[in-house]
Amino acid sequence: MRRVWLCFGLLAITVDAASLAGCRGGVGTSLGGAHGRYVGVGIYTPTAEWRALVGNGQPSSSLAARREDDQVILVTADSTTGEMRACGDLSGYCVGFNPWKAPLGALQTAPAPVTAHGLGGAPAANAAGPPS
DSSP states (O other), X not given: OHHHHHXXXXXXXXXXXXXXXXXXXXXXXXXXXXXXXXXXXXXXXXXXXXXXXXXXXXOSSTTSOOGGGOSOEEEEEETTTOOEEEEETTTOOEEEEOTTSSOOOGGGXXXXXXXXXXXXXXXXXXXXXSOO
16 A cells, blocks of 8 residues: 555656646746756655665675665656656665656546545545635
8 A cells, every 4th residue: 555655646746747847937046047957856764665676776796885775765857758766875776767658548547437436535625615
């Protein structure tokens, strides 16, 4: 279940990053310069799942940092391609995610098909009224 929420979170972040990547308005940043191609998304604490990832990123030297040595995971978005990358700070191991590499399947487009409605205890839209 945790992986499902992680996937939904990464998808939401990717959609937000892609939406913002198209914003090329004339308003400058507070620093007075333009943004670069890569956008910082967040810094996360590595979990047991991160440390257990199987990949060919294991170093050959016993002195080199490995995924279990990572203290944080840095997540960035490429504003040109929409690709997301999560990289360990000490190991340098990265995992990429790019939902735009292939077209979405029929079951992945909105509105998404569901087997039951209203599960999960989420309130109905606007049930709480406007914020006070």
